[in-house]
Amino acid sequence: MGPYPQTKLVVSDLTPEEVLDLFHAYKLKRRRAVRNQLVEEHMGFAHHIAHRYRNRGVADDDLHQVALVGLVKAVDRFDPDFGVAFTTFAGRTIEGEVKRHFRDATWAVRVPRSMKDTSLRVRAASDELGQTLGRPPTVPEVASHVGIDTDEVVAALAASEAYGTDSLVTGSEGGDAPRDREDVLGTVDDELESTADRALVESLLELLSERDRQIVELRFYEQLSQQEIADRVGVSQMHVSRLLTRSLTLMRAEATPGH
Amino acid sequence: MPVTANQLTLTFAADSRFIATVRLTAASIAAEFGFDVDDIEDLRVAANELFAFLVETAEDVGGDQVEIAIHPSDHDISIEGRVLGVNGTTHDVPAVDELTSRILDAVVDTHDFDGAWGRIHKRSSS
Numbered sequence: 001m002g003p004y005p006q007t008k009l010v011v012s013d014l015t016p017e018e019v020l021d022l023f024h025a026y027k028l029k030r031r032r033a034v035r036n037q038l039v040e041e042h043m044g045f046a047h048h049i050a051h052r053y054r055n056r057g058v059a060d061d062d063l064h065q066v067a068l069v070g071l072v073k074a075v076d077r078f079d080p081d082f083g084v085a086f087t088t089f090a091g092r093t094i095e096g097e098v099k100r101h102f103r104d105a106t107w108a109v110r111v112p113r114s115m116k117d118t119s120l121r122v123r124a125a126s127d128e129l130g131q132t133l134g135r136p137p138t139v140p141e142v143a144s145h146v147g148i149d150t151d152e153v154v155a156a157l158a159a160s161e162a163y164g165t166d167s168l169v170t171g172s173e174g175g176d177a178p179r180d181r182e183d184v185l186g187t188v189d190d191e192l193e194s195t196a197d198r199a200l201v202e203s204l205l206e207l208l209s210e211r212d213r214q215i216v217e218l219r220f221y222e223q224l225s226q227q228e229i230a231d232r233v234g235v236s237q238m239h240v241s242r243l244l245t246r247s248l249t250l251m252r253a254e255a256t257p258g259h
Numbered sequence: 260m261p262v263t264a265n266q267l268t269l270t271f272a273a274d275s276r277f278i279a280t281v282r283l284t285a286a287s288i289a290a291e292f293g294f295d296v297d298d299i300e301d302l303r304v305a306a307n308e309l310f311a312f313l314v315e316t317a318e319d320v321g322g323d324q325v326e327i328a329i330h331p332s333d334h335d336i337s338i339e340g341r342v343l344g345v346n347g348t349t350h351d352v353p354a355v356d357e358l359t360s361r362i363l364d365a366v367v368d369t370h371d372f373d374g375a376w377g378r379i380h381k382r383s384s385s
Contacts, residue, residue, distance in 0.1 A: 029275070030275040030276075030278065030311075031275070031315075032275075032311045032312065032314075032315050032359075033315070035311075036356065036358050036359075039358060040358065065361070065364065065365040066365070068361060068362065068365060069301075069304060069362065069365050069366060072304065072362055073304070076307070100297070149279070150279065150283060151279065151282050151283045151286050151303055154283060154286050154287060154290065155286055155290075155296055155299050155300060155303070156296075
């Protein structure tokens with residue numbers, strides 16, 4: 001494999017409008033040639049992200065390959081009508097893919113963090129929809145509710161099987177006492193209730209500092225209490241509360257139409 | 260490759276709308292044979308590339324259908340596909356482009372496009 005470009009994030013002469021047109025064309029026809037053009041257009045961006053994770057015990061070639069796969073997934077999943085910049089969306093997808101490479105060894109079997117999060121969200125959505133519908137939800141219903149595609153739901157369900165029957169009582173990271181499934185899943189927060197909100201929150205998280213983002217993710221994705229977050233982050237519970245309020249206020253303001 | 264005990268063969272119209280079905284089928288079968296989630300995720304990407312490439316080839320050569328054969332075992336899984344024309348005639352597939360080759364390099368153990376068939380092969384990590 002040849003050297004990777006390091007200098008420019010966007011390597012073509014296409015205007016942002018032309019790139020957006022390509023995304024619309026790809027959404028409509030799913031032509032591989034268009035997909036490849038979009039991938040090549042943003043290859044430098046993927047390499048840029050991979051470059052940030054160098055010197056951490058993973059070969060550069062591996063990192064760049066992983067980032068490329070993340071970029072391909074991002075192009076496939078990106079909805080140009082959603083109003084979020086592709087780089088915002090892709091950044092999270094590519095980083096998620098790279099972080100998956102630095103897997104968390106605390107869970108049995110090989111289950112990446114992104115899949116753990118997804119599995120918990122799929123489980124929570126299944127339970128919630130089951131109560132609402134009065135029957136077990138279908139995979140497309142769960143996918144729509146969580147805001148992911150149907151085969152990701154299948155993969156998440158496969159991941160939850162990987163935990164085995166003990167997965168209903170799972171230990172939290174850091175050696176805390178095991179918590180019941182209900183505690184892990186908690187209830188879906190009103191602010192994150194709709195699928196659209198979930199997708200929007202993903203992009204709004206980019207606005208926050210690393211620590212603030214971590215706190216919001218611990219609260220809403222891992223369903224930790226403020227005290228558990230405080231213990232994890234090393235600040236007081238009240239401080240966590242204030243930081244959460246500040247972060248959500250900022251995110252709400254950004255999400256307000258006309259902002 | 261020869262017919263295997265657990266082989267599943269599906270024939271699709273050469274239409275990219277079936278990509279999700281191919282991905283889902285490959286993922287489901289791999290899950291059934293005990294592949295872990297990372298392997299399944301990789302396989303989804305690879306199946307996507309294989310099928311999309313064959314659909315594109317079909318459009319170029321006037322093929323009507325794409326046949327996908329999945330050969331799973333507890334240790335590995337192979338997926339092969341070819342383009343079918345009228346009356347079951349086959350068409351040779353061209354070499355894959357560099358980007359597709361790099362994507363497949365990242366997610367499967369081997370891939371080859373030779374004669375009428377495109378093939379990907381992945382060993383189970385667990």
